[in-house]
Amino acid sequence: MISTYGSQQDYDGMAGVAGDLPAWTPEDFAAMGAFMTGFNQRLAESGELVETRALAAPVHTRRVRTGAAGTAVVTDGPYAETQEVLAGYWVVECASFDRATEIAVELADCPAPEHVRATAVADVRPIEEHADERADDA
Numbered sequence: 001m002i003s004t005y006g007s008q009q010d011y012d013g014m015a016g017v018a019g020d021l022p023a024w025t026p027e028d029f030a031a032m033g034a035f036m037t038g039f040n041q042r043l044a045e046s047g048e049l050v051e052t053r054a055l056a057a058p059v060h061t062r063r064v065r066t067g068a069a070g071t072a073v074v075t076d077g078p079y080a081e082t083q084e085v086l087a088g089y090w091v092v093e094c095a096s097f098d099r100a101t102e103i104a105v106e107l108a109d110c111p112a113p114e115h116v117r118a119t120a121v122a123d124v125r126p127i128e129e130h131a132d133e134r135a136d137d138a
Helices: 008-014 026-046 097-109 131-137
Strands: 002-006 049-054 062-066 072-076 085-092 122-124
Touching: 002 097, 026 049, 026 085, 026 097, 085 097, 097 122
Parallel strands: none
Antiparallel strands: 002 085, 002 122, 049 085, 062 072
């Protein structure tokens, strides 16, 4: 799984709302959209794309945690502007962990304002199979 991260401030910037950092221009957003469309299409054509999703802004998030005496505590977003949350992901099925890493490296070519590119990261993590999934492969 390849995952990317962002903050509420990042989502606001993509929507054209400036905060501590400049807002994205319509051209910035269009260039990112075109890149992502091509990126996803190449993965689909290679047969490596299993699923990909962008996630809604943190303002639409609810965090559930265990509070005192084991009770659930639900907090609505947004969180502090600097707190990054999962922004989107790709599930890929490919020949190796190294290939998944190569795919994630391609995300560095995604056009974005320089202040966004300077802090952008993507994590590559294997997905654990459950025992019943391994049995299906046998």
